[in-house]
Amino acid sequence: MKREMRNGKNDGLESLEAIDVRSASSFAEMLRQMSKTAFGGRQLGQAYLVLREMAEDSSCTIIVTVSGAMTIAKMGRVLCEMIDSGLAHIVVSTGALLAHGLSESIGGVHYKYDGRTPDRVLYERGYNRVYDTLEMETNLAATDDLINEVVRDYDWSRPTCSHEINREIGRHLAEKGLMPSILGCAYRKGVPVFVPAFTDSELALDLATHFLKKATKKGARKESGGEGREEAENLFSSQPPPFNPFLDLYDFARRVCAAKTLGIFTIGGGVPRNWGQQVGPFVDIINMRLGLDLPTPRIRYGVRICPEPAHWGGLSGCTYSEGVSWGKFMSPDEGGRFAEVHCDATIAWPLLIRAILESREKKTSKGE
Numbered sequence: 001m002k003r004e005m006r007n008g009k010n011d012g013l014e015s016l017e018a019i020d021v022r023s024a025s026s027f028a029e030m031l032r033q034m035s036k037t038a039f040g041g042r043q044l045g046q047a048y049l050v051l052r053e054m055a056e057d058s059s060c061t062i063i064v065t066v067s068g069a070m071t072i073a074k075m076g077r078v079l080c081e082m083i084d085s086g087l088a089h090i091v092v093s094t095g096a097l098l099a100h101g102l103s104e105s106i107g108g109v110h111y112k113y114d115g116r117t118p119d120r121v122l123y124e125r126g127y128n129r130v131y132d133t134l135e136m137e138t139n140l141a142a143t144d145d146l147i148n149e150v151v152r153d154y155d156w157s158r159p160t161c162s163h164e165i166n167r168e169i170g171r172h173l174a175e176k177g178l179m180p181s182i183l184g185c186a187y188r189k190g191v192p193v194f195v196p197a198f199t200d201s202e203l204a205l206d207l208a209t210h211f212l213k214k215a216t217k218k219g220a221r222k223e224s225g226g227e228g229r230e231e232a233e234n235l236f237s238s239q240p241p242p243f244n245p246f247l248d249l250y251d252f253a254r255r256v257c258a259a260k261t262l263g264i265f266t267i268g269g270g271v272p273r274n275w276g277q278q279v280g281p282f283v284d285i286i287n288m289r290l291g292l293d294l295p296t297p298r299i300r301y302g303v304r305i306c307p308e309p310a311h312w313g314g315l316s317g318c319t320y321s322e323g324v325s326w327g328k329f330m331s332p333d334e335g336g337r338f339a340e341v342h343c344d345a346t347i348a349w350p351l352l353i354r355a356i357l358e359s360r361e362k363k364t365s366k367g368e
Helices: 027-034 039-056 076-084 095-105 119-125 137-151 162-175 182-189 202-217 226-235 245-258 270-277 279-290 320-325 345-365
Strands: 060-066 090-093 110-112 127-130 133-136 261-267 301-305 337-341
Touching (some): 039 060, 060 270, 090 245, 095 110, 127 137, 133 137, 137 162, 137 202, 162 202, 162 245, 202 226, 320 337
Parallel strands (some): 060 090, 060 261
16 A cells, blocks of 8 residues: 655644743743643643633633642642632542641641651651651641540531531631641632541541540440450440531532533542542433433543553543543533643642643733
8 A cells, every 4th residue: 555645734733842941931831832742741731731721711610639648748738729829619639638738737747758767667656657758646646636626616416527527627727827728728718628538537537536535435435355345346336426428429519510611630539539520420310310301510621640540440540531431521522621641740730730820920910
């Protein structure tokens, strides 16, 4: 077969451009240039363009989902900046991420792990390791004191949920001047923070311990033999906190269904990512099984930073195009705009947000 010598320009192909690091006067300009390159650089550059479009769409409600040890990796201020700058209207997070951010916001220090001390010795010293970083057990004890202070006067006469508890913690942080902090900034801006897997966190363990302490004071504790096994069984049979995760689900679904346009910005994967994307399928199920005709929300813009590849078959690596098949996202021919960056978020996330803030400042200075 004879090959044609066609011209890419005539076929409508998009040309690439060599990056000029000297001409780039800002992060925004650098990422714009990177969008015309290849490989990971192009991914990050295209993420900048999609996030900028998302941010400039005044009708767009932006959902930010975050997992991974981002606060212990000192990325908490980046999320605070997104909240304060109107780049996050709803936050969905792991509880662990908030707990480590809380320890930082009240003065706790995280340390580098040099690799020389065995993990058993770290445990004995009260050092909790997260890859190359150490969280002090004393930090977590201090957060427990704060949680007890917050929940002591909380209204427990009705069921509650994660975003309501997080709002009260945020109120406490803001009123005490413990800022910037993720929950404090969220409270100040009226941004709800949902933790779908709330019991998988230090925050929930602190709350549960608060209730168990109350139970022991009421005589629930009984001394027994069996090396404490019977005592543990008796203790964990006491009344748990009145916590109902469906309050989170319904409140989140209400907000999503009320949005004119939806965008999502995702760090990592896990429960926050899937939970933050599931309202579209939820409404599909409601319509099919209840015979209703609710408008089905679909996410129009998406930016994801996650090193997980698609070929392992796990959810955290699944592409936005795969999500289209589940009814979570608008397809590109419907106007869907997506970018996926396969990179450690501690590298890409700060650069991306700095670039967005610079592009905004540039527009403001020009009076646009």
